[in-house]
Amino acid sequence: MMEIELFGVKMKNPTMLAAGVMGSTAASLNWVSRCGAGAVVSKSFSKMPNKGYKNPTTVEVNGGIINAIGLSSPGVETFKKELESLNGEVPKIASIYGATPEEFSQIASEIEDLVDLIELNISCPHAMGGCGAAIGQDKELTFNVVKLVKDAVSVPVMVKLTPNVTDLTEIALSAEKAGCDGLTLINSLGPGIKIDLETGRPILSNKFGGMSGPAIKPIALRCVFETYAVTNVPLVGVGGISNAQDVVEFLYAGASAVQVGTAIMEMGPEIFAEICTGLEKFMIEHEFDSISEMVGLAHEF
Numbered sequence: 134m135m136e137i138e139l140f141g142v143k144m145k146n147p148t149m150l151a152a153g154v155m156g157s158t159a160a161s162l163n164w165v166s167r168c169g170a171g172a173v174v175s176k177s178f179s180k181m182p183n184k185g186y187k188n189p190t191t192v193e194v195n196g197g198i199i200n201a202i203g204l205s206s207p208g209v210e211t212f213k214k215e216l217e218s219l220n221g222e223v224p225k226i227a228s229i230y231g232a233t234p235e236e237f238s239q240i241a242s243e244i245e246d247l248v249d250l251i252e253l254n255i256s257c258p259h260a261m262g263g264c265g266a267a268i269g270q271d272k273e274l275t276f277n278v279v280k281l282v283k284d285a286v287s288v289p290v291m292v293k294l295t296p297n298v299t300d301l302t303e304i305a306l307s308a309e310k311a312g313c314d315g316l317t318l319i320n321s322l323g324p325g326i327k328i329d330l331e332t333g334r335p336i337l338s339n340k341f342g343g344m345s346g347p348a349i350k351p352i353a354l355r356c357v358f359e360t361y362a363v364t365n366v367p368l369v370g371v372g373g374i375s376n377a378q379d380v381v382e383f384l385y386a387g388a389s390a391v392q393v394g395t396a397i398m399e400m401g402p403e404i405f406a407e408i409c410t411g412l413e414k415f416m417i418e419h420e421f422d423s424i425s426e427m428v429g430l431a432h433e434f
């Protein structure tokens with residue numbers, strides 16, 4: 134009842150770990166897969182090592198957190214060892230980032246044999262050196278990155294988009310035209326800032342960071358809804374999901390699967406089993422036999 138097939142990859146349920154939370158080591162990714170996630174996504178990694186920003190890199194705000202980790206990464210050579218140690222109980226997704234189309238395609242070629250899917254992170258709002266949202270806010274750069282990666286690898290490629298643009302559908306269509314297999318929406322929102330009342334100092338070392346958690350859910354849902362109306366590739370919804378009801382809303386908006394990030398920080402990876410139990414109960418109560426029956430229902434109105 135809960136099984137789905139996404140770009141030919143079978144998943145036992147539509148939930149995935151979102152990139153960047155518990156995704157830095159094989160041990161933590163294997164733990165999440167044992168806790169019931171339908172698939173796991175690694176933390177985004179780059180070609181060369183990157184230290185990221187100094188602490189503090191995360192801070193709590195009303196309705197979620199702001200983070201500016203700066204895409205810290207051990208580099209592809211080191212991260213490959215983690216990918217090799219994944220238990221393979223659920224589909225494995227590598228999230229990668231770079232500054233140029235060539236960097237993306239080189240990393241993708243190096244790891245494609247180790248994973249079932251690749252997610253291109255062109256959407257981080259606090260990346261350094263022209264990586265991240267600098268690419269995902271430009272439809273030509275988006276096209277070039279996706280096209281070069283698709284030409285280089287044969288595993289399916291998802292592209293993770295930023296909500297921090299004037300017209301998201303323009304970027305989504307550009308990624309689709311370049312041949313992506315699916316789109317993940319959304320990366321964190323912002324940037325935002327939090328300031329210490331006693332010292333007057335911005336709390337994050339980078340001052341600004343991306344917002345995630347329950348407060349961004351309505352925006353993430355709108356992004357999925359809008360993109361579903363204009364594209365033909367499967368969508369993966371992410372942003373503020375913390376229970377089965379949230380998942381249902383994303384499916385109705387047009388997502389074929391979902392990812393969970395910030396909620397894991399509060400509730401632990403056990404949240405996956407909880408969400409799946411709730412989702413199955415909802416489906417039985419509402420007489421749905423499959424996830425696909427629920428996808429895009431909100432567009433009938």
Ligand SMILES: Cc1cc2nc3c(=O)[nH]c(=O)nc-3n(C[C@H](O)[C@H](O)[C@H](O)COP(=O)(O)O)c2cc1C
Nearest residue numbers: 151152153177254319320345346372373393394395
């Ligand atoms: C601490 C932290 C680190 C993150 N790192 C990454 C990352 O490496 N790559 C990426 O594509 N997204 C990253 N994200 C964004 C999440 O994958 C997700 O898109 C966003 O947080 C919204 O979902 P959520 O509200 O469920 O957390 C990160 C988010 C958080 C909170």
